[in-house]
Amino acid sequence: MSDARVDEANSRARTGRSPRLRTLLDTIPVYVPGKPAASTGDPGWKLSSNENPYPPLPGVLEALAAAAGQMHRYPDMHCTELTDRLAEHLSVPATHIALGTGSSGLLQQLMQISIDPGDEVVYAWRSFESYPIVTRLFGGRPVEVPLTGDEAHDLDAMARAVTDRTRLVFVCTPNNPTGKALPRDSLETFLDRLPADVVIVLDEAYVEFNSDPHRADGLALYRDRPNVVTLRTFSKAYGLAGLRVGYAVAHPPVADALRRTAVPFGVSSTAQSAAIASLERHSSLMERVDELVTERGRVQEALLEQGWTPPDSQANFVWLRLGQQTAAFAEHCRDAGVGVRPYGEDGVRVTIGERQANDAVLTAAGRFRRRMSAG
Numbered sequence: 612m613s614d615a616r617v618d619e620a621n622s623r624a625r626t627g628r629s630p631r632l633r634t635l636l637d638t639i640p641v642y643v644p645g646k647p648a649a650s651t652g653d654p655g656w657k658l659s660s661n662e663n664p665y666p667p668l669p670g671v672l673e674a675l676a677a678a679a680g681q682m683h684r685y686p687d688m689h690c691t692e693l694t695d696r697l698a699e700h701l702s703v704p705a706t707h708i709a710l711g712t713g714s715s716g717l718l719q720q721l722m723q724i725s726i727d728p729g730d731e732v733v734y735a736w737r738s739f740e741s742y743p744i745v746t747r748l749f750g751g752r753p754v755e756v757p758l759t760g761d762e763a764h765d766l767d768a769m770a771r772a773v774t775d776r777t778r779l780v781f782v783c784t785p786n787n788p789t790g791k792a793l794p795r796d797s798l799e800t801f802l803d804r805l806p807a808d809v810v811i812v813l814d815e816a817y818v819e820f821n822s823d824p825h826r827a828d829g830l831a832l833y834r835d836r837p838n839v840v841t842l843r844t845f846s847k848a849y850g851l852a853g854l855r856v857g858y859a860v861a862h863p864p865v866a867d868a869l870r871r872t873a874v875p876f877g878v879s880s881t882a883q884s885a886a887i888a889s890l891e892r893h894s895s896l897m898e899r900v901d902e903l904v905t906e907r908g909r910v911q912e913a914l915l916e917q918g919w920t921p922p923d924s925q926a927n928f929v930w931l932r933l934g935q936q937t938a939a940f941a942e943h944c945r946d947a948g949v950g951v952r953p954y955g956e957d958g959v960r961v962t963i964g965e966r967q968a969n970d971a972v973l974t975a976a977g978r979f980r981r982r983m984s985a986g
């Protein structure tokens with residue numbers, strides 16, 4: 612920086628008008644939350660954030676209310692009971708679990724524990740929009756590997772993109788926003804091709820919705836691979852998005868480091884209690900997941916009948932590659948009372964919601980399709 616600019620910056624700092632922040636912040640994409648449906652819609656469906664349309668099961672609310680009565684106390688910083696319950700539920704040692712403020716919190720911690728400035732982070736693109744944000748935020752260099760023509764991770768190209776500067780690899784399966792999941796055998800081959808000192812994160816935020824019999828299971832894949840981290844969340848299938856609780860399963864060096872970098876007392880007592888109560892009601896929650904998976908099948912079939920070509924989704928959303936029509940489609944849905952999530956000029960992601968919401972989006976998609984073919 613020139614002397615004059617330093618003086619100017621110092622003077623601005625002294626007058627307090629403009630605090631000096633990291634210039635890097637200007638280069639970081641902003642996370643875009645899914646929008647609600649327009650107020651003109653009746654009743655207005657929000658299918659833009661991959662939320663669970665079901666409210667919490669009754670006992671979950673009671674557990675949460677009891678914990679809320681203790682909100683003048685800090686929560687258990689180590690999330691002891693939740694960790695133990697999860698360990699039992701997942702059949703992994705408690706020392707392999709690290710809780711976080713959603714898997715989003717853990718994504719940041721994964722950066723903190725593995726990245727020095729300039730280190731490379733490899734991930735597929737398009738994938739979860741937080742990857743480029745956290746990579747840049749922590750000074751990493753994003754290496755984005757395009758998806759294959761059928762919207763899946765290109766594992767060969769990703770393996771080739773790994774260099775001796777690579778410290779972290781994200782694999783999102785099922786992939787947000789395309790919904791494609793990786794089969795066990797190809798993911799296994801990929802993991803075994805990568806250097807043992809590179810941290811590989813299997814982001815399984817939507818794993819419970821994956822009904823493919825050949826699906827990969829991060830819990831099986833991490834067991835004899837000390838560099839693999841499986842990342843999961845209570846936000847999606849468990850319907851606790853508003854409470855912010857997720858977890859990583861990894862071998863102790865990584866799990867320990869994640870616990871050391873957690874925001875102290877980040878996971879609230881209410882979140883811990885609701886997560887425990889939800890685990891206790893696992894089978895009821897999974898019945899709801901089954902219903903959403905059935906709805907996903909119905910929506911995909913209907914879209915195919917309308918002439919769309921959605922990839923086979925294993926998550927709680929479907930993907931329509933719309934290219935330059937992306938914004939127009941999102942606007943058309945908004946006018947029909949449905950909020951969907953557009954991604955630049957790539958396409959639109961539509962969350963599977965309650966049946967009526969799905970019908971509303973199908974009606975809108977059919978109308979859009981007819982308009983496209985007519986024009």
Ligand code: PMP
Nearest residue numbers: 713714715739787816844846857
């Ligand atoms: N990973 C993926 C692939 C996601 O789609 C999301 C949520 N959109 C997250 C992680 C983060 O979820 P949460 O922080 O709510 O656990």
